Amino acid sequence: MYGKRYSVARTVRAKGKEYEVNPLERDEVEAILAVAPPDFANLIKFAIWTGLRPSEYVALDWKDIDFAKGIIRVRRAMTDDARAKGKAKGEFKGEGEAETTKTLSGRRDVQILAPAREALQAQKKRNPDMSGPVFINPYTGRRWNIKNNIYRNWTKALERASVAYRNPYQTRHTYGSMMISTGENPSWVSRQMGHCDMTVTLKSYARWMPVDTESIGARAIAAFSPSSRKLASVRNAG
Template identity: 40%
Template structure:
């Protein structure tokens, strides 16, 4: 009585379908070691009674779902650095192995490498795993790798943070430290060190004041400047940036846009994917509840997409393609380096990054007295807080005379 052909096996679960029993094992990586632990073992019905067999299959399918959730919890705890082997598998022979290994005087480098491997296994988003790996290899291991975990302390980290703040922003430093914190948490869980030195660090008091100033600035292009940019741009470049200026899409959303999402009849663009580091992924707003949105096609965006249709429709699933390989753009950085920077130089305008196309859209809509709730929805925000925070000064522009839509008879 075999079940393997009848049951779909989720990733990370191992089935052992023997003559008399059915076993489910969980497969995961912890501290660089591939672990396979038994989740359950069930004896099969002794008879060939159809009702008994059907009931057994029903229970197994239910157990598989529970096992899948259990594995998800384990991988999540590993990612956060709070996984305890003895808690989940107290009877496993590996408990002693991991306790003995962690209780040795390990270098911070080992903990960082273990965390990097967990990230690359897919526990975090693909783009985040690459970013974490780059930070670990390029920043954290050179800075802290040769220090014994027992010797790493708050004072060391504060001194390092102060020195770094002379050249980089505080937000970047804090992003680095958040990765370090997660990487060394297993040493706390296994009681190698009494507490995580990243807890209660309070680095704001030691950072250089200039590093606390955000690089974020809303510096939109005026309608006259937009016209200059579009006059200088040609072909697909013109279509791409005209679409950007009059939809407010992020560059990653534009290069991930497919023709199947463009509805010319109803003048709507469905945005549910973005392209990051060569891969299509869900929107960055998905974690905040906005998994997709419908963006109205203003006349200018409609015109740009109609023109673009003559270039790529039927030749590619993607609306905008990389002319060098005739495939989709890998990421927004290539757009900036190869198209945007040379284009702005040719216009003679003051340089601003490509994200300002999105800010320009928001400000144009605000100056046109469009409803701020509609603007927020078009841009993928869950409310108007972001609109008020970033564009408040444009909403309250004194040079703009607001004309109420409702007037007294």
């Protein structure tokens, strides 16, 4: 396997590397989805293709999904504070109630890309009750608990898939790096991810920006260079 045993305890101890940007490769994503249980596979695929934070996707209700417009309305998050309040009230494992996202940029509409739509359609078959949460733990019938259920199932899935460990938040970084590496507009990516501004996006994923040294500046020259415009006018005249 990978030298060290996979365990939830180990993920908690690895504080130094928990939040490094370490996205999954395409073959790793495919391997994880192939071995994960159906409900959890739907959640992982959705997370990878939306870039939502774990606290955001566990808080989603079906009413937040607008299939007609192709958007996900992100308005709430299941934070540690929310769970702590729920635990204080004696609720089931401190489930709590989702809270409004703390920043304006966090409250956003996220475009549903085709793979994310596939995950949602598959999840509708697993969880047809459209009056409640999108993603539920099939063993409890309730929302997934990030620190317990998600970490545990995530760790097991990576181990079964023989994929080197990184924390579940890396699904978000996988989305960000995929979008930037394929040339999507950083401003659009920033809005999709709920970053406070584009500098956060660029700082996180700059090393994945494609660089085509052979054609650097070619489009700008073609659009704005006087010689290019003169050539274009000659061609049009001919």
